[in-house]
Every structure is written in C-alpha cells, then in structure tokens.
Amino acid sequence: MELFRIKKDIPFMRHALVFNIISLVTFVLAVFFLATRGLNLSVEFTGGTLVEVNYEQPADLEKVRSALGNAGYTDFAVQNFGSARDVLIRIPLKLDTQEDEGAEKGIARQGEQVMAALDKDAAGASLRRVEFVGPQVGKELAENGALALLVVIVGIMVYLAFRFEWRFSVSAIIANLHDVIIILGFFAFFRWEFSLSVLAAVLAVLGYSVNESVVVFDRVRETFKKVRGMSTPQVLDHAITSTISRTVITHGSTQVMVLSMLIFGGETLYYFSLALTIGICFGIYSSVLVASPLVMWLGVSREQFVKPPKAKDPNVSEDGACV
Amino acid sequence: MNRYPLWKYITVAVALLIGFIYTLPNFFGEAPAVQVSSNRATLKVDVGTLPRVEQVLSQALVSMDGVFVEPNGIKVRLKDSETQLKAKDALEQALNPDPRNPDYVVALNLLTASPKWLTDMGALPMYLGLDLRGGVHFLLQVDMPGAVLKRLDSVGADLRTLLRDANVRHGGINRDGDRILINFRDAETLDKARAVLAKEMTDLQVVEQGAGSNLRLAATLRPEALVKLREYALKQNINTLHNRINELGVSEPVIAQQGADRIVVQLPGVQDTAKAKDILGRTATLEIRMVDDTPGALEGALAGQVPFGAELYNDRDGRPLLVKKQVVLTGERLTDAQPGFDGQTHEPAVHLTLDSAGARIFRDVTRESVGKRMAILLIEKGRGEVVTAPVIRAEIGGGRVQISGRMTTQEASDTALLLRAGSLAAPMEIVEERTVGPSLGAENIKKGFDSTLWGFVAIAVFMVIYYQIFGVISTLALAANLLFLVALLSMLQATLTLPGIAAIALTLGMAIDANVLINERIREELRNGMPPQAAISAGYDRAFDTILDSNITTLIAGLALLIFGSGPVRGFAMVHCLGILTSIFSAVVVSRSLVNLVYGRQKKLTQVSIGQVWKPENEQGK
Numbered sequence: 001m002e003l004f005r006i007k008k009d010i011p012f013m014r015h016a017l018v019f020n021i022i023s024l025v026t027f028v029l030a031v032f033f034l035a036t037r038g039l040n041l042s043v044e045f046t047g048g049t050l051v052e053v054n055y056e057q058p059a060d061l062e063k064v065r066s067a068l069g070n071a072g073y074t075d076f077a078v079q080n081f082g083s084a085r086d087v088l089i090r091i092p093l094k095l096d097t098q099e100d101e102g103a104e105k106g107i108a109r110q111g112e113q114v115m116a117a118l119d120k121d122a123a124g125a126s127l128r129r130v131e132f133v134g135p136q137v138g139k140e141l142a143e144n145g146a147l148a149l150l151v152v153i154v155g156i157m158v159y160l161a162f163r164f165e166w167r168f169s170v171s172a173i174i175a176n177l178h179d180v181i182i183i184l185g186f187f188a189f190f191r192w193e194f195s196l197s198v199l200a201a202v203l204a205v206l207g208y209s210v211n212e213s214v215v216v217f218d219r220v221r222e223t224f225k226k227v228r229g230m231s232t233p234q235v236l237d238h239a240i241t242s243t244i245s246r247t248v249i250t251h252g253s254t255q256v257m258v259l260s261m262l263i264f265g266g267e268t269l270y271y272f273s274l275a276l277t278i279g280i281c282f283g284i285y286s287s288v289l290v291a292s293p294l295v296m297w298l299g300v301s302r303e304q305f306v307k308p309p310k311a312k313d314p315n316v317s318e319d320g321a322c323v
Numbered sequence: 324m325n326r327y328p329l330w331k332y333i334t335v336a337v338a339l340l341i342g343f344i345y346t347l348p349n350f351f352g353e354a355p356a357v358q359v360s361s362n363r364a365t366l367k368v369d370v371g372t373l374p375r376v377e378q379v380l381s382q383a384l385v386s387m388d389g390v391f392v393e394p395n396g397i398k399v400r401l402k403d404s405e406t407q408l409k410a411k412d413a414l415e416q417a418l419n420p421d422p423r424n425p426d427y428v429v430a431l432n433l434l435t436a437s438p439k440w441l442t443d444m445g446a447l448p449m450y451l452g453l454d455l456r457g458g459v460h461f462l463l464q465v466d467m468p469g470a471v472l473k474r475l476d477s478v479g480a481d482l483r484t485l486l487r488d489a490n491v492r493h494g495g496i497n498r499d500g501d502r503i504l505i506n507f508r509d510a511e512t513l514d515k516a517r518a519v520l521a522k523e524m525t526d527l528q529v530v531e532q533g534a535g536s537n538l539r540l541a542a543t544l545r546p547e548a549l550v551k552l553r554e555y556a557l558k559q560n561i562n563t564l565h566n567r568i569n570e571l572g573v574s575e576p577v578i579a580q581q582g583a584d585r586i587v588v589q590l591p592g593v594q595d596t597a598k599a600k601d602i603l604g605r606t607a608t609l610e611i612r613m614v615d616d617t618p619g620a621l622e623g624a625l626a627g628q629v630p631f632g633a634e635l636y637n638d639r640d641g642r643p644l645l646v647k648k649q650v651v652l653t654g655e656r657l658t659d660a661q662p663g664f665d666g667q668t669h670e671p672a673v674h675l676t677l678d679s680a681g682a683r684i685f686r687d688v689t690r691e692s693v694g695k696r697m698a699i700l701l702i703e704k705g706r707g708e709v710v711t712a713p714v715i716r717a718e719i720g721g722g723r724v725q726i727s728g729r730m731t732t733q734e735a736s737d738t739a740l741l742l743r744a745g746s747l748a749a750p751m752e753i754v755e756e757r758t759v760g761p762s763l764g765a766e767n768i769k770k771g772f773d774s775t776l777w778g779f780v781a782i783a784v785f786m787v788i789y790y791q792i793f794g795v796i797s798t799l800a801l802a803a804n805l806l807f808l809v810a811l812l813s814m815l816q817a818t819l820t821l822p823g824i825a826a827i828a829l830t831l832g833m834a835i836d837a838n839v840l841i842n843e844r845i846r847e848e849l850r851n852g853m854p855p856q857a858a859i860s861a862g863y864d865r866a867f868d869t870i871l872d873s874n875i876t877t878l879i880a881g882l883a884l885l886i887f888g889s890g891p892v893r894g895f896a897m898v899h900c901l902g903i904l905t906s907i908f909s910a911v912v913v914s915r916s917l918v919n920l921v922y923g924r925q926k927k928l929t930q931v932s933i934g935q936v937w938k939p940e941n942e943q944g945k
Contacts, residue, residue, distance in 0.1 A: 131756065149883075203880045208880075211873035215840070218872065246843040252785075256782055257782065268821055269771075
C-alpha cells in the first residue's frame with residue numbers, strides 16, 4: 001500500500017503567496033483575539049484556590065453557588081468538570097481576605113473553608129483535589145514559562161543556524177512561532193483554560209514541528225548539492241514533495257497518540273492534548289508551506305551549499321526568480 | 324553489508340535484558356505493609372527492634388510476608404489489607420502503651436510485591452507522584468526578612484549589654500530597617516566602641532556616619548552572616564517539620580529545600596489536610612523553669628496533692644518531676660543549641676546560646692539558685708515534656724550555657740536537635756498546595772495507561788499494515804523504546820506523574836517518526852532502482868542525520884522545560900528528555916539489528932517486505 005502516489009513534484013511554491021496570505025490572516029486574527037480577549041490563565045499563573053469535589057448524584061451547581069455565597073465568598077466560579085457529578089470551584093486570590101486568614105496561623109485555609117461551607121449548605125461532597133497557589137509563586141511560574149519559551153526559540157535558532165544557514169533558522173522559527181501564536185489564539189478565542197501543562201504542550205510542539213522544517217531543509221540541502229540545473233522553487237518543490245508522505249505519516253502517528261489522550265486522558269489531559277492537536281495540524285502546514293516560501297524569499301541559493309558563499313547579496317538567487 | 328558484528332547484537336540483547344529486568348517490578352504491583360519508625364530522636368528502630376516486632380505479630384497471629392529493615396524503620400509486608408490493619412493495631416498497642424505519648428510511629432504503607440531477588444538487584448517499581456497515589460503537597464515559604472529582623476533585634480540588645488559591660492557610653496541604639504544605628508557624642512567613644520565591636524561582634528559590618536557631636540555607627544550583618552542565618556533558619560525549620568510530621572504517621576514523607584527560602588512537604592496518602600496544616604503551622608514552645616525540689620512535695624503531688632504554683636511533668640524516661648509554674652525563659656531567647664564536649668571533663672555536652680536579654684535573666688536566676696535544678700520543657704499541643712533537668716553548679720553569665728553529665732554523645736546531639744527543633748526559626752507560609760484524593764489518583768493512572776495503550780495499538784496497527792515486515796520491526800523498536808523508558812524511570816526512581824505519563828505517550832508518538840523516516844527513505848531508494856540490501860543500508864545511513872537533527876530540536880525544547888519548569892511540567896520534561904534519548908537508540912540501533920537479523924544473511928535478496936513500493940508509470944516500464 002502506498003498512500004502517496006505522486007508523479008511529479010507538486011508546485012507548492014507557485015502558490016507560496018496564497019499560503020503566506022492565509023498564514024498572515026490567521027496570525028493577525030490570533031493576535032487580535034489574544035489582545036482583545038486575553039488568555040484564560042489557570043490558578044497556577046494567577047494565584048488562587050481551585051477545589052474539585054465529587055457528589056454521589058449529579059451536582060446542583062446553584063446550591064453550591066449559594067453555599068459559597070453564604071460563606072461570604074463573592075468572586076468565584078463554579079462549573080462541572082468532566083461529568084455532572086464533578087464540580088470545579090475556582091476562587092481567585094484576594095489579598096485582603098488572604099491576610100485575614102493568614103493572620104490566624106500564617107497558612108491559607110481556603111480549601112477547608114470551602115469544604116466546610118459545602119458541608120453546611122450543599123452536603124454530600126467529597127474532596128477530590130485542592131490546588132492553592134500564592135501570588136508570588138504564580139508570578140514566578142508565569143515568568144519562568146516566558147523564559148522557557150525564549151530559551152527554546154533562541155536554542156533552536158542557534159542550532160539551525162549552526163547546522164544549516166541563518167535563512168533556514170530564521171524562517172523555521174518564524175513559521176513555528178506563528179504556530180505558537182495560533183495555538184494561543186485558539187485558547188484566547190474559546191476561553192479555554194491555559195495552564196502549565198498547556199504551556200508544556202506548546203513548547204513540546206515547538207520543538208516537534210521544527211523537526212518538520214528540519215526534514216524539508218535537509219532535503220533542500222541535499223538536492224542543491226546533488227542535482228544541478230534546478231531553480232530554487234523547483235528544489236523546494238522537490239524537497240517538499242519527496243518528504244510529504246513521511247510528514248503526513250509521522251504527524252498522523254503522533255496525532256493518533258494525542259487523540260488517544262484526548263479520548264481516554266480525562267479532563268486533566270484534555271487541554272494539554274487539545275493544544276497538541278492544534279499544534280500538530282498547524283505544524284504540518286506552517287513548517288512546510290510557510291517556512292519554505294520564507295526561505296525562498298530570504299534568498300536561499302545553490303551557492304550557499306556547494307561552494308563557500310561568495311555573493312552574499314540575498315537578492316541574487318540562482319535565476320533571480322522568486323514567484 | 325547489512326550485518327552487525329556479534330558484539331552489537333550482544334549489546335542490544337543485554338540492553339533489552341536490563342530494560343526487561345528493571346521494568347519487571349512495575350508489573351508486580353504493590354502489597355500492603357506496615358511501617359514502624361521511631362517518634363523520638365533518642366529511640367532507634369533497627370535490627371534490635373526486629374525480634375520485638377516479630378514477637379508481637381506472631382502473638383497476634385498475623386502471618387508476615389516479609390520483613391525489611393531500612394534506615395528509616397522496619398517494614399513488614401503482609402498478605403492483604405485486612406491483615407495489614409490487624410498488624411497495625413497489634414503493633415500500635417504493643418509498642419505504644421501510652422497512646423498520648425507514642426514512642427513509635429506505626430503507619431500503613433505499600434511495598435513492592437516483586438520477588439526478593441529483584442528488590443535485591445535494586446530493581447524497584449517507578450515512584451508514583453502525588454497525583455497518581457493521592458496525598459498532599461505543600462510549598463512553604465520561609466519568611467527570611469522576618470528572620471533577619473528578629474536576629475537584628477537580638478543583636479541590638481546584645482550590643483547594649485556589650486557596650487555597657489565595656490563601659491562605653493553611647494547615645495542610644497536603635498534599629499532602622501536592616502541597620503542598627505548606635506549614636507555617640509564624641510569621636511573618642513566612637514573609636515572605643517568600634518574596637519569593642521571589631522573584637523566581639525565579628526558578624527557585623529560597621530560604617531561611620533555623621534559629624535561633630537552627632538556621630539553614629541551604622542552596623543549591618545555581613546553577607547556571610549546573612550547567608551549563615553538563612554541556612555540556619557531553613558535547616559531548623561526543616562528539622563522542626565520532620566519532627567512534627569513524624570506524628571502524622573506518614574509512611575514516606577518528603578521534606579526538602581527548594582530554592583533559597585522554600586520548603587517542599589509531600590505527604591503521600593494523607594487525606595486530612597486540615598490536620599496536616601495544623602501540625603505544620605503549630606508553634607511549639609520551649610520553656611525554662613525551676614524544679615520544685617522541696618522534700619516530700621513530689622510524693623505529695625503524685626498522691627494527687629500538687630502544691631500551689633507547681634505542675635507535674637514527666638521527663639523523657641517517664642520519671643515524674645515537679646516544676647514551678649513561673650517561666651524563667653522561653654525558647655525565643657535561645658538562639659542556638661549544639662552538641663559538643665565539656666571543656667574540662669571531656670564529657671558529651673549540649674551548648675546553648677542565649678540572646679543578650681536571655682543571658683541577663685539567666686545570670687540572675689542562676690546566681691540565686693546555685694545547687695538547685697532547672698527544667699527545660701518542650702510544650703507542644705498543650706502537653707509539656709521535660710527535655711532535661713540539670714543541676715545549676717554556678718552562676719552562668721554571658722549567655723553561653725552548657726548542659727552536661729551522664730549523657731552519651733548520641734543523647735547530646737539528640738537533645739540539641741530537640742532544643743533547636745522545638746520551634747521554627749522563622750515563620751512560614753503555605754504558598755502552594757495540591758491535594759489529590761486517592762480515587763482521583765487511581766483514575767489518573769488508569770487514564771494515563773489507557774491513552775498510552777490505545778495510542779500504541781493504533782500506531783502499531785497502522786505501521787504493520789503500511790510497512791508490513793518493516794512495520795513489525797518498527798513496532799518492536801517502539802515497544803523496546805517503551806521498555807527502556809520505563810526501565811530508566813524505575814532505575815532513576817524518578818517521580819512519575821500524570822504529565823509524565825502523557826510525556827511517555829507523546830514521546831512514543833513522536834519516536835515513531837524516526838522509523839517512518841527510515842522506512843520512507845528505504846522505499847525511496849527502492850523506487851529509484853537500488854537493490855534491496857543497498858537500499859536498506861542507504862536508508863538507515865541517510866535518515867540518521869535527519870533523525871539526529873530533529874531529535875536535537877525536540878531535546879532543546881525538553882531541556883528548557885526541565886530547567887525552567889516546575890512541579891508538573893518538570894515531570895513532563897524529565898520523561899520527555901529521557902524518551903528522546905531512548906528513542907534514538909531504539910529506533911536506530913534496535914530496529915537496525917532486527918532488520919539485519921531478518922534480511923542481512925540473505926545474499927541474494929530480491930524483495931523486502933516494506934509494503935508496496937509504487938513507482939511512477941513512466942519509470943515502471945524500465
């Protein structure tokens with residue numbers, strides 16, 4: 001069985017402009033939603049308390065809400081989590097109340113207070129999980145997350161520049177950052193919760209989909225070295241076409257795994273695998289159809305691989321063609 | 324050309340064997356156990372305690388499945404959870420005759436059920452994180468600025484005493500932020516004070532300020548002293564937490580430093596967070612009081628007639644002692660307690676250091692009560708216990724107190740620990756909390772396992788259909804990867820969390836990439852008309868560069884997560900990074916050796932089973 005029966009190189013580069021416009025539009029949309037709606041950050045980043053409880057019968061959210069209201073909480077969110085019997089309660093950090101409580105014994109006790117309130121007015125809840133994150137820790141996690149992203153970007157750029165050429169590294173990073181922004185855009189648009197594990201997924205996807213560009217670039221380099229008389233767009237077309245089956249199969253396999261997590265992994269892994277799914281789908285598209293045109297426009301040419309580059313003018317490519 | 328020398332096959336076989344052995348313990352699961360450990364620093368649970376434990380259990384007709392003596396206590400493995408509870412009750416009753424004052428901690432625990440020879444090899448199952456086994460995780464922030472200020476206040480008091488003793492007339496000492504300001508009227512006294520400070524207070528760094536008759540010295544703690552202070556505060560808080568958590572009867576608590584001023588506390592299996600928090604936040608106090616040695620008073624008190632102004636306490640050996648209610652000193656005045664030796668007799672001793680106010684009070688009290696006894700009490704949960712009750716031999720000034728006599732070195736260091744551990748050096752605050760119920764933990768394991776299993780099955784089915792024999796080989800290589808990864812995690816005893824399981828699944832999904840690359844490359848070479856043996860060889864060689872490149876970029880992301888990530892993300896990154904390393908080995912070396920085994924010996928190989936190799940029509944004719 002062979003899924004990809006491709007006779008001739010597919011002229012991807014002829015439509016380069018179209019692909020880049022599509023990317024640009026999605027990118028701008030993602031940035032727009034990020035700016036207007038913002039990310040729905042989890043308590044890990046904002047600080048606060050998260051309590052997950054389980055009821056024997058389907059839970060009455062109104063009752064839970066009124067129970068919390070009676071206990072003096074004002075700004076909280078109550079929602080079902082996974083099933084109708086599981087309830088997730090989020091209480092943001094309030095500095096004034098925090099200090100009042102902390103004054104007792106220097107320890108936050110919101111988890112217990114919530115349970116006490118539920119026992120009183122919405123009985124039958126059993127505690128599944130409590131997460132409390134103080135304001136300082138939340139800030140640090142957010143900072144470290146941003147730092148990790150930065151290190152990944154710089155690390156990958158340096159590695160690609162060292163292994164290939166700066167043109168490759170720049171276009172690979174642009175293509176993959178565009179993936180990251182689009183994932184974040186999705187999270188902003190749907191108000192999905194952005195937690196630490198989603199961040200981990202985003203970074204993992206970044207490292208993973210750079211692979212894609214690496215594989216294509218590897219082929220580009222090889223073709224430049226081996227075959228004479230092909231124009232740059234032809235070389236790129238050839239490289240993409242000859243790796244397309246591998247690209248689709250690999251991503252398909254990874255996606256199957258992620259899908260399995262999406263189905264069987266439960267609520268905890270849900271957003272993690274969702275971020276991976278978006279990342280993988282856009283990863284195929286961007287690393288092949290965004291990175292390659294970018295390389296072309298940055299002026300990659302045969303000379304850069306075959307001989308030590310003499311003419312460094314990026315505008316002069318093999319035949320000057322760039323459409 | 325597709326043959327491996329024998330040593331390569333052997334390497335792969337040995338690696339697989341080791342992987343298999345170390346993965347094995349994970350399949351045996353865990354058996355219920357009871358753990359006995361000491362609740363006191365002075366009491367050791369070791370081989371000597373073993374006969375007693377065995378005797379108690381045989382009397383209670385509990386059959387043991389195995390006994391293990393470990394540094395942190397004795398663990399007894401049992402058949403089922405029913406006998407576990409029975410054993411716990413029996414041990415609890417026999418070892419702790421007074422339940423209010425337990426000598427031993429008897430806790431329920433789980434032990435690996437794998438055979439002894441595996442455990443002896445160091446092959447243990449993976450260590451499950453709290454989100455998989457249930458329990459409480461706290462991150463405590465030690466209030467270092469508070470500790471520094473407290474210390475500065477006591478330094479200020481020390482300075483007053485010091486300058487008075489040296490007859491230096493200063494114009495007032497006060498603390499301003501993190502500095503201590505000492506005012507002087509003339510330069511002469513300032514110089515004198517400076518000389519005294521340089522000699523006696525080496526921890527301070529002094530700067531002259533002001534002019535004319537308005538002179539002053541600004542003293543700050545030296546950076547080294549600050550570092551020492553912080554380390555001391557953290558160490559003492561960790562000690563205190565250890566002592567307190569022992570009471571909870573947690574089988575394997577984790578109490579560790581994180582960063583410069585944080586402490587992680589993990590209590591697997593603990594569900595009662597309220598109690599855990601109570602114990603962590605409790606303030607134990609240390610009190611020094613005088614012993615009421617009036618003849619006959621103790622006997623009277625034991626008979627039920629406690630004299631007015633006195634209380635009855637027990638010392639650590641259970642002997643009763645009548646102690647006056649009036650408190651001479653509290654633990655706040657105690658700045659340090661260290662084990663050591665008496666300067667003259669070379670007997671083991673405990674050296675206490677008091678702050679200046681404490682030293683003054685202590686001098687006055689000891690002057691008046693030479694020949695009497697004083698008691699050092701540790702009061703926790705409203706229950707007091709006499710740590711030690713030494714006789715006062717002479718007036719003690721200068722704030723340096725030595726307790727000696729009839730002590731072993733071990734006892735001296737235990738007493739010092741107790742005195743230090745009595746209270747927290749600096750207040751702490753919970754800055755992060757995670758509680759996971761046991762049912763959620765079990766569910767998480769099942770979910771993680773199911774996702775990995777079904778993902779793996781789906782990939783395997785596809786690979787076998789699409790690449791046939793090569794697909795089977797790729798699947799075997801992927802299975803080997805899983806084996807290596809689990810074995811490595813078990814060997815390192817790394818903590819496996821739900822994100823860790825997700826990382827295993829994801830790594831497998833990504834690892835198949837290397838085999839797809841190789842298989843596609845071989846097909847391509849075949850399509851270009853290469854003979855099969857050459858195509859296999861070329862496929863592996865050419866794909867290797869790409870595999871390396873792509874894995875390195877993934878590894879960069881993984882390492883960044885490992886360095887900057889915390890908590891759950893770290894677990895993910897750890898497994899992810901290890902998985903990348905094992906996947907390179909299994910996808911390239913293991914799969915190649917399998918291919919070589921299958922095809923390498925056939926000299927005239929005309930066809931390989933890698934699925935249909937489709938050729939464009941114009942080339943098919945040739």
